[in-house]
Amino acid sequence: xxxxPQQRRKRHYKKSYxxxxxxxxxEIQKRKGVCDICGDKVKLNLDxxxxxxxxxxxxxxxxxTALGLFQDNAATxxxxxxxxxxxxxxxxxxxxxxxxxxx
Numbered sequence: 001x002x003x004x005p006q007q008r009r010k011r012h013y014k015k016s017y018x019x020x021x022x023x024x025x026x027e028i029q030k031r032k033g034v035c036d037i038c039g040d041k042v043k044l045n046l047d048x049x050x051x052x053x054x055x056x057x058x059x060x061x062x063x064x065t066a067l068g069l070f071q072d073n074a075a076t077x078x079x080x081x082x083x084x085x086x087x088x089x090x091x092x093x094x095x096x097x098x099x100x101x102x103x
Contacts, residue, residue, distance in 0.1 A: 006021070009021055013046070017046065017048060017053065017055055018053075019055065024046055027058055028044050028058055031044070031058055035058070035059050035060040035063055036057040036058055036059055036063075037059055037060075037063040038060060038062070038063050040060050040062075042060045042061075043060070043061070044058040044059060044060060045058065045059055045060070045061060045064050046058060047059045047064055047067070049072070050072065
């Protein structure tokens with residue numbers, strides 16, 4: 001007999017994270033479908049620590065991907081925040097209307 005998509009999801013959450021599909025659905029419902037990082041109301045994904053396997057929360061695809069691209073490294077994410085918050089002070093208008101990094 002072939003598994004339904006719901007049966008597949010149920011097996012995946014139990015095997016991968018030790019939680020039931022019901023738990024995941026309830027957590028998403030509690031959050032009203034809102035991403036734990038950006039606050040957008042979109043389809044959420046279970047986010048977990050890849051080293052410990054511990055569930056951290058529920059994120060949209062964009063935020064979950066961003067954490068992965070930063071390799072879940074909080075220090076690097078803080079450096080990126082610092083960079084963004086100071087970027088306006090470090091750039092000046094270019095003659096053609098674009099911006100150039102100031103030295």
